[in-house]
Amino acid sequence: MKDNNDMPGHLARRFQQIAVAVFLAEVGDAGFDMTPVQYAALATIKANPGLDQVTLAGLIAYDRTTITGVIDRLVQKGLAERRASRRDRRARELEVTDEGKRTLRKITPAVESAQRIMLRGLSAKEGEELMRLLHKAIAAGNELSRAPLREVQA
Amino acid sequence: MKDNNDMPGHLARRFQQIAVAVFLAEVGDAGFDMTPVQYAALATIKANPGLDQVTLAGLIAYDRTTITGVIDRLVQKGLAERRASRRDRRARELEVTDEGKRTLRKITPAVESAQRIMLRGLSAKEGEELMRLLHKAIAAGNELSRAPLREVQA
DNA sequence: TACTGATAGTCAGCATACTGAGCAATATCG
DNA sequence: CGATATTGCTCAGTATGCTGACTATCAGTA
Numbered sequence: 001m002k003d004n005n006d007m008p009g010h011l012a013r014r015f016q017q018i019a020v021a022v023f024l025a026e027v028g029d030a031g032f033d034m035t036p037v038q039y040a041a042l043a044t045i046k047a048n049p050g051l052d053q054v055t056l057a058g059l060i061a062y063d064r065t066t067i068t069g070v071i072d073r074l075v076q077k078g079l080a081e082r083r084a085s086r087r088d089r090r091a092r093e094l095e096v097t098d099e100g101k102r103t104l105r106k107i108t109p110a111v112e113s114a115q116r117i118m119l120r121g122l123s124a125k126e127g128e129e130l131m132r133l134l135h136k137a138i139a140a141g142n143e144l145s146r147a148p149l150r151e152v153q154a
Numbered sequence: 155m156k157d158n159n160d161m162p163g164h165l166a167r168r169f170q171q172i173a174v175a176v177f178l179a180e181v182g183d184a185g186f187d188m189t190p191v192q193y194a195a196l197a198t199i200k201a202n203p204g205l206d207q208v209t210l211a212g213l214i215a216y217d218r219t220t221i222t223g224v225i226d227r228l229v230q231k232g233l234a235e236r237r238a239s240r241r242d243r244r245a246r247e248l249e250v251t252d253e254g255k256r257t258l259r260k261i262t263p264a265v266e267s268a269q270r271i272m273l274r275g276l277s278a279k280e281g282e283e284l285m286r287l288l289h290k291a292i293a294a295g296n297e298l299s300r301a302p303l304r305e306v307q308a
Numbered sequence: 309t310a311c312t313g314a315t316a317g318t319c320a321g322c323a324t325a326c327t328g329a330g331c332a333a334t335a336t337c338g
Numbered sequence: 339c340g341a342t343a344t345t346g347c348t349c350a351g352t353a354t355g356c357t358g359a360c361t362a363t364c365a366g367t368a
Contacts, residue, residue, distance in 0.1 A: 004194050004214055005303075007269050008281070009173040011288040013190065014215055014303070016170040017355080018295035019163040020324095024356090025298070036167065037324065040158050054346060060158055061168055066325055068348060073323080090333050090346040115161050121294020122287060127162070130287040133280055134165040138172060140275020145175035146326065149159075149168070171325080174354095178326090191354065208316060220355050222318060227353080244316040244363045300356065 015118075023114045030110035032103065033077075037062070039111060041070050042079055045094045046104060052091040058150025066147075079103055169272075177268045184264035186257065187231075191216070193265060195224050196233055199248045200258060206245040212304025220301075233257055 004010045023036045034042075040060045045051065048059070057067045071094065074080035079100035085091040096104070119127040142148045158164045177190045188196075194214045199205065202213070211221045225248065228234035233254035239245040250258070273281040296302045 004198065005289075006285070007265075008272055008285060008288075009177055009190055009269060010194060010214075011285060011292065012166070012170040012173040012272075014292050015288050015295075016166040017215065017301065018292060018299050019166040020355085021299035022295065023163055035323065036163055040164060044158065052346070060164075061171065063325060063327095064347075065327085065349085066323095069323075085346095088334070088346075092347075111161075115163060117298070118162055118166075118295055119291055121291045126287055126290070129283065130291065131160070131162060131165060133276060133284040133287070134162075134169050135159075136280070137273055137275045137284065138165065138168050141169075141172035141176065141272055144179070144271070145172050147171065174325085189353070206316075217355060217357095218317075219319085219357085220353095223353075223355095239316095242316075242364070244361095246317075 019114075019118045022118045023111070026110040026114040026117065027107060030107060032107050032110070034103075034107065037066075037070055038074055039107070041067070042074055042096060042100055042104060045080055046096040046101065049095055050093045052085065052088075052093060054091075055150075056094060057147065061142075061145070061147050061149040063147040074100070173268075173272045176272045177265070180264040180268040180271065181261060184261060186261050186264065188257075188261065191220075191224055192228055193261070195221070196228055196250060196254055196258060199234060200250040200255065203249055204247045206239065206242075206247060208245075209304075210248060211301065215296075215299070215301050215303045217301040228254070 020036055023039075027034055027039075041056060041062070044056055044059050048055070051059075053067050053071065054064055056062075057064045062070070071080060071082060075082055079097060081095045081097055082092045083095070085093045119130070122130060138149075174190055177193075181188055181193075195210060195216070198210055198213050202209070205213075207221050207225065208218055210216075211218045216224070225234060225236060229236055233251055235249045235251055236246045237249070239247045273284070276284060292303075
C-alpha cells in the first residue's frame with residue numbers, strides 16, 4: 001500500500017507549504033508584508049522594466065489570470081506602476097516605483113535567509129543536488145501546466 | 155544577481171504547480187473529478203476509518219481550517235461521511251462510503267501514472283534521490299508551517 | 309464541583325491558482 | 339480593405355491554504 005508520503009506530488013505540496021511559511025516568517029520578522037509571489041513579480045519587473053503582464057507571467061510561470069491580482073496588490077502598496085502601452089493599447093507596461101526599489105533592496109537579506117532555512121536539513125551538496133533535480137523535473141514538465149515558463153524574445 | 159529560478163522556494167512552487175496539473179489531467183482523462191488534496195484525504199480516511207478531522211489534518215499536513223472545506227466537498231460528492239463522535243461530541247468521525255471505496259480503487263492507476271509523469275525528466279535513480287532529498291528537507295522544516303505532519307498515537 | 313485551560317470544529321477574510329468566458333485591440337490573410 | 343484569427347487583459351466561479359476569532363466541549367485541578 002503506497003503511502004501518501006511516498007508520492008512525489010505530496011512531497012511537492014509539503015515542501016512548497018514549508019517554503020511559503022518560511023518566506024513569510026523571515027520577511028515578516030524583517031518588518032515587511034510581502035508574499036513569495038509578490039516578491040518574484042516585483043524583482044522580475046525591476047529586472048525587465050516596462051514589460052507587459054503576459055511577458056511577466058511567462059518569466060515566472062504564473063497564470064495570466066493570477067498576475068492581475070498580484071499586480072493589483074503591488075500597485076496598491078505603492079511598489080509598482082501599471083501604465084497603458086503606447087505601442088499596443090491592449091498591453092500594460094509595468095514599472096517598479098522608487099519605494100518598490102527601496103523595498104527590494106531592504107528585503108533581500110530576509111529572502112535569502114528564507115532560502116537557506118528551507119534547505120537547512122540538507123548539506124550544501126544535497127541542497128545543490130535538490131535544486132538540480134527540481135530544475136530537471138520542472139524543465140521536462142514545463143509544458144504540462146497552464147502557466148509554463150517562457151523565455152523572453154531578444 | 156540571483157535569479158528567481160535559482161531559489162529553492164521558486165522551484166518548489168513550480169514543481170508543485172506541475173504536479174497538480176499532471177494529477178488533474180491524468181485523473182480527468184480517467185473520467186474522475188478529484189483534486190490531489192481530495193484524493194490524499196480520501197485515501198487517508200480509508201486507511202484510518204473513523205478518524206477525526208484534526209487527526210486527518212495531521213496525517214497529511216493540512217491546516218485544520220482547510221480540512222473543513224475539503225471534507226465538505228467529499229461528502230457532497232457522496233464519497234465520504236461525517237458523523238458526530240459519541241466519545242467526544244466536539245469531534246466528527248470520518249468514513250469512506252462504498253462509492254468512495256469504488257472510486258479510490260478505480261482512480262488509483264491514474265494517480266500512479268501522474269506520479270510517474272511528474273518525474274519523467276529524471277532517471278529512476280534521480281527520481282528516488284529527489285524523493286529522498288525532499289523528505290529530508292521536509293522533515294527538517296516540518297514544524298515551520300502551521301500544518302505540520304503529526305504521527306498517530308498508538 | 310467550579311474554574312481554568314486546552315481542544316475540535318467552523319467561519320470570515322485574504323492571497324494564490326486555475327477554468328472558462330468575454331472585451332478590446334492587433335495581426336493576418338484572402 | 340474586410341473578415342477572421344489571435345492576443346492582452348479582466349472577470350466570475352471554484353479550490354486550496356493561511357490568520358485570527360469564535361463556539362462548544364472536554365480535561366485537569368484547586
